Amino acid sequence: MSAEESHDIYSGCQTFEALKYALDFEKAIVQERILELVSKIINSDNPPTTNYVTPCINIPRRLTCLVNNPNLRIYGQLWRWTHTRKFYVERELTKFQPDRTCYSAIHGEICLNPLHYLKETRPTSNLVWYPPLHPWATIAYYEKTRKLETFQCFSPEIQVKCNTVSGRAVGCFSLDGIRNELRGDEVTNTRRQIGEGVSIYYENGQVFMQLLSDSDVYIESLYYNRVKNDRTHTLHSLQPFDLTSMKLMDDDRFHILLDKAVQEGAEAVYDLAKIFTIRVVFVEHWRTNTPVTNYNCWIEIRLCRQMKWIDNALRQMGAPYKLHY
Template sequence: MNVTSLFSFTSPAVKRLLGWKQGDEEEKWAEKAVDALVKKLKKKKGAMEELEKALSCPGQPSNCVTIPRSLDGRLQVSHRKGLPHVIYCRVWRWPDLQSHHELKPLECCEFPFGSKQKEVCINPYHYKRVESPDVQAVAYEEPKHWCSIVYYELNNRVGEAFHASSTSVLVDGFTDPSNNKNRFCLGLLSNVNRNSTIENTRRHIGKGVHLYYVGGEVYAECLSDSSIFVQSRNCNYHHGFHPTTVCKIPSGCSLKIFNNQEFAQLLAQSVNHGFETVYELTKMCTIRMSFVKGTCSLTTEAVLLT
């Protein structure tokens, strides 16, 4: 038995509410979702009792059970974010619920999610499920490039995006009059707002960074004499780091910055938790890199990884 399980404790209130859980919603995640709700409802007199009444007597009228609306309207449970009424309708009524588009509030609900009030009702019996409109299949053609690279100086984008079609790409500080499709030469880019600090940083880019895609994995190799700095949520997930951790790659060293198989597994796990959870994963497809002290930086967006 590990230390975590030895000291884990589920409150009686959470256990009672989990008794009405529907279907095969992930046990641990559902428990965390309910635990987070209980902590909020205990601050309101009678809120817990009202929720238990609604769950135990689904055919009877019940009052709104509300929690404060967050700034973006979403609620974070463990590592996933979602809309609160969707989360609790999924736990207690429809485990296969995909998004808020499938829910419509009943007329009796005074604080429906769509009303944009300071409080939002999470009573699962104050919402009804509606049929999603049939969606016509959209023709999709895979792009020829597997990633796009955009160059920034401070917060200002400079030049056009570079689309990488080759699995091996060099991003350096030189100029290349031959217009090599496998090189993104930052020395060619001009910026009227460039100051002496940026000019000094650009001089240190040198051979820059080598990005290569092999066997479903993307690597960044630092060819510059100075270190480069990378923020990759996919890489951070693999190593158990905080999502926004920045990793330093010294000169001559490489780092795996994207793993397609791990991303595919996360995507498959997220599909059943609705649009918001899937959309959150798009952040993993954007990787940020900076040279020297971060004055000059790149944003790499994975477009196709197969």
């Protein structure tokens, strides 16, 4: 047996063990949640019946995850949506009965009765892609301190470029035709070097950036720094001919961060919104502690969907904040 074959078998065993551990862990969690629900039904003055006119099964809202409640998810899987592996309450469930303790209500308790919710169904097509009603991100283009144009991202992939060659078959934010009467020679020279620029794409709940240009780009991402345990304003670069991409957001990990912030209070939730603003400097070497407005060409990306989830969490907590995105 070759070394390569041995490595494949070893990797396969590791994968199997990891999968077995995950399944055993999930089974234990499900059993725990079933016992919790049974206890609440037994102790309820009006236990639920098999019809849709049923009482709420409430627990204090502070004990739940405001965005992805594992109790409600598991109960839903057991009694209503057996083939669902994972769903997020805020995105995929709508209230069925107009009760005051449903997930979307602002109240001290939350209902975990799966009969009180409907799972949203979305039509799918393998032939046609329908753009969303709201952008998943916005991209603002700056030259030094001057913001010249803002682009709304509806397509799942966006190319930000500055050349006369047509973009790829994706949404394209072309900087070519953007005019600036105050543009100097330094900015013009930097724009010439942007070329194919960068690709930003939203795929399976994750946001990535890939460099397409022949010149470097420098990135400030508070989310990336938090995941990597780097200092808050650490700068990272993508360099030409490097096939790796940079992950700017992972929805699953974000929900973990949001759950933790909710437990800490509204200030922590509001502060979390800062990680959804990503700044990118083209061509020039961006140095730490130097304001981004010192550089010739840069963009600011704001992740609108995640901002919306934070806004919803703050509203349900009764916080007086309003995010601008």
